[in-house]
Amino acid sequence: MNEEKNPEKQSRIDLNRRDMPKQSPEMRSHNFNEVALGYTEELAFGEASRCLQCKKPRCVTGCPVEIDIPGFISCVVRKDFSAGIKKLKEKNCLPAVCGRVCPQESQCESQCILKNKGAEVAIGRVERFLADWEAKSGEVDVPPKAKPTGKKVAIVGSGPAGITVAGDLVLLGHEVTIFEALHKAGGVLTYGIPEFRLPKAIVAREVEYVKSLGVKVVTDFVVGKTRSIDELLEAFDAIFIGTGAGLPWFMDIPGENLNGVYSANEYLTRMNLMQGYRFPHSATPIKRHKKFAVVGGGNVAMDSARTALRMGADESRIIYRRSHAELPARLEESENAEDEGVIFSMLTLPVKYIGDENGWLKEIECIKMELGEPDASGRRKPVEMPNSNFRIEMDAVVCAIGNSPNPLVPSTTPGLETTRHGTLVADEQTGKTTRSRIWAGGDIVTGAATVILAMGAGRKAARAIHEYLTTGKE
Amino acid sequence: MMVPNMHLLVIEAPEIASKVKAGQFVIVRANDEGERIPLSIAEWDREQGTITTIFMEVGASTGTLACLEKGDTVATCVGPLGNATEIAHYGTVICIGGCYGIGSIYPVARELKAAGNRVITVLEARSSYLIYWAKKFVPLSEKIFNITRDGSLGMKGHINRLTEIIHSLPKPPDRIIVNGCTYLMAHTSEATRDLGITTVVNLNPIMIDGTGMCGVCRVTVGGQMKFACVDGPEFNGHEVDWKEFLSRRKAYMSEETLFSRRSEPKTETHKEGKCQA
Numbered sequence: 001m002n003e004e005k006n007p008e009k010q011s012r013i014d015l016n017r018r019d020m021p022k023q024s025p026e027m028r029s030h031n032f033n034e035v036a037l038g039y040t041e042e043l044a045f046g047e048a049s050r051c052l053q054c055k056k057p058r059c060v061t062g063c064p065v066e067i068d069i070p071g072f073i074s075c076v077v078r079k080d081f082s083a084g085i086k087k088l089k090e091k092n093c094l095p096a097v098c099g100r101v102c103p104q105e106s107q108c109e110s111q112c113i114l115k116n117k118g119a120e121v122a123i124g125r126v127e128r129f130l131a132d133w134e135a136k137s138g139e140v141d142v143p144p145k146a147k148p149t150g151k152k153v154a155i156v157g158s159g160p161a162g163i164t165v166a167g168d169l170v171l172l173g174h175e176v177t178i179f180e181a182l183h184k185a186g187g188v189l190t191y192g193i194p195e196f197r198l199p200k201a202i203v204a205r206e207v208e209y210v211k212s213l214g215v216k217v218v219t220d221f222v223v224g225k226t227r228s229i230d231e232l233l234e235a236f237d238a239i240f241i242g243t244g245a246g247l248p249w250f251m252d253i254p255g256e257n258l259n260g261v262y263s264a265n266e267y268l269t270r271m272n273l274m275q276g277y278r279f280p281h282s283a284t285p286i287k288r289h290k291k292f293a294v295v296g297g298g299n300v301a302m303d304s305a306r307t308a309l310r311m312g313a314d315e316s317r318i319i320y321r322r323s324h325a326e327l328p329a330r331l332e333e334s335e336n337a338e339d340e341g342v343i344f345s346m347l348t349l350p351v352k353y354i355g356d357e358n359g360w361l362k363e364i365e366c367i368k369m370e371l372g373e374p375d376a377s378g379r380r381k382p383v384e385m386p387n388s389n390f391r392i393e394m395d396a397v398v399c400a401i402g403n404s405p406n407p408l409v410p411s412t413t414p415g416l417e418t419t420r421h422g423t424l425v426a427d428e429q430t431g432k433t434t435r436s437r438i439w440a441g442g443d444i445v446t447g448a449a450t451v452i453l454a455m456g457a458g459r460k461a462a463r464a465i466h467e468y469l470t471t472g473k474e
Numbered sequence: 475m476m477v478p479n480m481h482l483l484v485i486e487a488p489e490i491a492s493k494v495k496a497g498q499f500v501i502v503r504a505n506d507e508g509e510r511i512p513l514s515i516a517e518w519d520r521e522q523g524t525i526t527t528i529f530m531e532v533g534a535s536t537g538t539l540a541c542l543e544k545g546d547t548v549a550t551c552v553g554p555l556g557n558a559t560e561i562a563h564y565g566t567v568i569c570i571g572g573c574y575g576i577g578s579i580y581p582v583a584r585e586l587k588a589a590g591n592r593v594i595t596v597l598e599a600r601s602s603y604l605i606y607w608a609k610k611f612v613p614l615s616e617k618i619f620n621i622t623r624d625g626s627l628g629m630k631g632h633i634n635r636l637t638e639i640i641h642s643l644p645k646p647p648d649r650i651i652v653n654g655c656t657y658l659m660a661h662t663s664e665a666t667r668d669l670g671i672t673t674v675v676n677l678n679p680i681m682i683d684g685t686g687m688c689g690v691c692r693v694t695v696g697g698q699m700k701f702a703c704v705d706g707p708e709f710n711g712h713e714v715d716w717k718e719f720l721s722r723r724k725a726y727m728s729e730e731t732l733f734s735r736r737s738e739p740k741t742e743t744h745k746e747g748k749c750q751a
Contacts, residue, residue, distance in 0.1 A: 181685050183503060183510075183550045191687075220552040222685055226489050246687040250699060257692055257699065257718050259725045266688035274509065274682065283509040283534050284682075285729035359721030406686055408704065 015119040018047040022336075029309045029340040032195045032277060036100075041079075044129040048076035051121045054113055059123060062111035065456040067091040069108055069123055076126055085134045086141060088127060093167045094160060094455055096135065096202045097189060099128025101299075102452045103330050135205060142212065146173035151469040154179060154236040156223045156409060159187020160451045161242035161442030163206060164458030165465070166215045172466050177216040177236070179223050184273060187244055189451070191273040192265070194303050196310070197333075200272070224408040229416070229438065238437050238465045241424065242458065245403040245443035251295070255353025256399070260289070260361030264300045264400035271307050289396035292316045293364060295350055296400035297327040302334055304398040305342045317343040317392075319350060321369050321382040347371070347382065351389065353397065363391045405444045413438075423447050431461030436474060439465055476606045479531050480574070481540045483513075488523030490515075490553050496581035497559030497676060497708055500525065501684040503550035504538040511535045512681045512703075514653065515554065516577030525551075528577030528606075533730030555684045556707045559674070561585045565592065565648035566616075568640075570633070570662055572598040575654030576607055578676065582651055587614045594647065595619070596639060598658060602627035633661045637669070646671060652711065656720050663711030675711040677702045679723055693719050 021037040022028070028035050039047065051073045059069045068087055075084030088095045104110075104124035112120035134140060151174045155162045158180040170176045184190050186203040211217060223229060223243075232239055248263035250256050270276040276286030292308035294301045297320035308316045318337070320327065323346045327334050338344065345366075352365040368388035371380035405422045417425040417434040424440045426433050431441040441457030443449055468474050476482045483502075490500060499512045517526035531540040542548070559582050567586050571579035576597055587593045595615040599605045600623045611618055619639050620628025629635050640646055650673045652662045659675040666673045679691040679702050686704040693702050694715035700706065 181552070182683060183552075191683075220550050221489075222552060222555065225553065225555055225685075226493065246685075248687070248689045250689070250692075252699075257694055257715075257722065259722060263689040266682065266690045269682055269688050275507075279729070280534075282507045283504075283538070285509075285726045287726075287729075359718065408685055 013052070013114070013117070014046075014050045015114070015117050016046075017050070017119045017122055018043045018125070020122070020125050025336075025339040025341070028196065029306070032310055034199050035196050035336060038132050039125050039129040041129075041133075044076055044126055045079065047122050048073045048126050050114065050119070051077070052113060058111035058113065059108040059121075062108040063091075064107065064450075064452050065091045065459060067108075067127075072130065073121070073123070073126055076130065081130055081133045081137075082139070082141070085130045088130055089141075091459075092127075092452075092455065093164055094206055094451070095127050096131035097160065097198065097206060098452050098455070099124050099131050100198050100202075101193060101450075103450060105331060107452070135202075140209065140212075143171055145171050145213065148175070149173040149469060151175065151238070152177070152236045153238045153240065153465060153469075154232045155240045155242065156229075156232075157181075157187055157242040157244055157442075157444075158185035158207065158217060158219075159242055159244050159442060159454065160189065161244075161454040161458040161461075162187070162240065163210055164455045165240045165242065165441070165462045167210045167213060168459060168462035169465060170210065170213045170215050172462075174466070174469060175216075176214070177218060178210075179221045179232075180217065180219045181222040182273060183219050185217050185219060187242075188246075191269045192300065192303075194268065194272055194307050196306070197303065222408070224412040229409060229413040233437060237469060238439065240431070240458075240461055240465065241409055241433070241438065241440040241444055242442045242454070243406055243409050243444045244454075245448040246406040247404045247422075248399070249402050249404065250399055251350065251401065253350060253352055255355055255361070258353050258355040258361045259359050260287075260394075260396040261353055262396065262398045264294075264296070264304050264398050265403065267304055267398045268300070268307065271311075277307075277311060286311065287396065288312050290314045291393055291395045293319050293350075293392070293394045293397040294400055295319045295397060296402070297322065297329055297334075298400065298402075299329045299333050301398075301400035302329045302337045302342070304400055306337050306340055308396075308398075309340055309342065315343065316341070317345055317394075319345045319348050319364075319366065319397075321347065321349040322379065323347055323371060326379045349382070349384065350397070354391070361394060361397060364394050364397060365389055365391050403443075403448050405447070409444075421447055429460060430464035431457055432464060432474060437468070475540070476528070477604050480528060480604070480606065481531060481536075482516075482526060482528050482577075483539060483542065484524050484526050485548060485551050486522075486524050487551050487553075490551065491518045491520050491523045491525050494518050494525060494554040495558030496561070496585045497578075498554035498556050499678075499684075499707060500527065500551050500553035501555060501681065502527070502539065502548055504535060504542070505549050508538060508549055509535040510550065510682050510684070512555070512678060512684060512707075514574060514578035514676065514678070516574075516580055518581075526577070528574045530574055552684070556703060557705075559585065559651065559676075559708060561589050563590045566594065566643070566645070567591045568594045568596060568647045568650045569615075570596040570598065570636070570650065570652040570654070570658070572633070572654030572658040575652070575658065575676070576605065579651065579653040580607060580610055582653070583611060583614045586651075592616045594639075594643070596621065596633075596636065598622075598633055598654070600624065633658050634665060636662060636665045640666075640669065640671070648672070649674065652676075656716070656723060659711060660714075660716040660720070663714065663716070667712050673711040674708050675714060677707045677709060677714070677719065679719065680725065693722070
């Protein structure tokens with residue numbers, strides 16, 4: 001029977017989707033504290049109680065790792081938060097992260113039956129509530145660990161995929177070492193996503209958790225340089241590669257090497273990993289640009305534009321070649337950006353950066369675009385409008401148009417096949433690469449995607465690696 | 475401190491020491507608040523598991539490193555990064571070192587000599603007292619030329635006197651490799667362009683991760699955008715856009731000067747006025 005037509009349930013349908021308390025835009029655009037403050041117990045209970053507990057929950061099919069969503073939500077309704085977090089962690093080992101940065105609106109929440117009424121259950125917010133409750137309660141549940149198998153696994157990269165594989169395999173009794181090129185673990189969660197969207201204390205907590213399970217984390221170790229994959233294979237039984245998509249794209253237009261032109265990776269790494277916003281207390285310098293532009297329309301573009309505002313920019317502007325409707329960023333993020341005062345220049349494409357006599361960016365020459373026929377991605381293709389060039393004054397511009405996988409590992413590992421996009425060839429179900437004893441997952445396989453997909457890929461690879469380590473079958 | 479303002483740092487890093495090749499660098503972070511800076515590797519000891527870097531104290535980060543005492547630790551030392559110097563039997567190679575590059579050109583000269591090349595060494599400094607490691611080059615070099623700005627050792631002037639050195643040789647060198655400050659590398663490249671001598675430079679731009687992730691070290695080489703950390707650090711000096719490179723290197727000059735020099739000379743300095751002895 002269709003849940004919605006059930007008269008009993010109909011009578012208690014609550015369409016009041018509980019808002020998440022946030023710092024006010026005036027306040028938050030001047031600090032780096034988290035924007036969204038999280039549900040109170042009361043709000044979480046209220047929101048969870050709206051769930052209709054569908055017999056065939058469509059939300060679960062919308063989740064890349066198939067979390068038992070009605071299951072954990074019903075725990076919140078019973079106020080048994082401890083059971084709720086356990087339920088969540090059966091499928092998702094990073095709920096505090098996913099509750100914050102997962103695009104729920106296009107995954108689980110998009111499938112919610114209440115979406116028809118414009119009031120889908122805020123699954124992500126309830127997820128975040130449970131994870132934060134666990135952190136606050138201090139009662140982190142450590143699952144039982146299997147007996148040591150004596151098998152050793154090396155994990156390359158400490159982002160969401162690597163952390164997931166590490167957590168799963170260590171519980172199965174294997175000896176796990178994560179190798180990280182930077183000085184702090186967490187991958188994109190640490191260097192990329194700003195504090196105001198994902199506090200670094202949360203990432204550190206997740207890393208500490210896998211360490212508490214017995215995972216060894218070796219930072220400042222560049223696989224491909226410090227040691228090659230083949231050298232690691234001498235000491236380890238299996239390897240998982242989760243090196244992400246870290247090679248920034250530029251647009252190949254004149255003036256891109258002027259000072260004041262940054263890749264989003266550089267700008268965000270200076271700010272997040274190196275804590276540039278605390279300069280000169282931290283030694284990594286960052287400029288406090290007054291007129292700031294960001295090219296691109298994804299979450300990374302929003303992160304950069306919002307960071308610039310917090311650094312005291314008078315003007316922070318998103319320049320995007322399509323229209324608002326095509327922005328790849330989460331709606332929540334583009335709305336947050338807009339509320340904070342980020343200006344959106346849509347249907348605009350930079351064609352040239354113009355510098356001053358000292359080699360610093362002074363102006364951006366742009367061209368107006370219009371939307372034509374749909375392209376391969378299904379979105380309407382932006383087409384240049386002839387003779388519509390114009391210039392805007394800018395002190396800095398961040399190029400946030402995407403990343404491709406870092407070639408460091410593939411290029412130093414003979415026999416590891418890549419696609420023409422530079423991603424690793426790997427089995428979709430197991431993450432198995434073209435080399436024996438080597439698995440891969442996350443952005444290095446899919447190209448730049450989401451935290452949850454990387455985690456899901458890590459889960460599958462962990463299962464396959466365990467199978468190999470116990471049966472010898474690859 | 476080896477010579478005024480120039481410091482030598484030996485770091486225990488067995489994994490790096492076991493892999494490093496001439497021309498490579500490490501990224502070092504002095505402490506938890508420190509900046510990540512690239513330093514060329516000048517020497518290593520695979521058995522002791524140590525690497526040696528030589529750097530000039532110019533700002534905050536090098537200042538902090540310069541203040542380290544024996545037995546202290548650095549928060550980060552990662553590498554070996556970048557591609558190694560291409561070593562082959564070229565014939566005659568001029569190795570030019572200035573500033574920290576006197577140190578980093580040393581293993582290059584050694585490898586070249588081992589590969590059967592005739593090595594001619596050129597050391598450049600403002601004054602004779604700023605030249606270090608001169609003796610280490612003696613057994614490697616067919617000939618050593620010194621150039622000092624004040625003429626206190628060898629030829630007077632700067633690297634523009636390189637053409638005289640080249641002309642003084644029985645036949646032009648087959649290759650020139652130069653490590654040091656931007657001016658040294660740019661002027662060398664300018665001087666050899668018309669002579670058609672392959673000139674290899676080892677670039678030292680601002681870097682953060684050193685693995686190709688941030689792109690701050692991008693440089694135009696032969697009209698193409700390259701990342702010095704993964705595509706280099708060595709490039710054909712005739713193809714580098716030096717004006718752009720210099721301007722990018724100076725991007726944070728004003729931030730750097732926020733800090734004053736923090737290390738003091740370790741030896742007694744002469745006090746003005748009365749002599750205490």
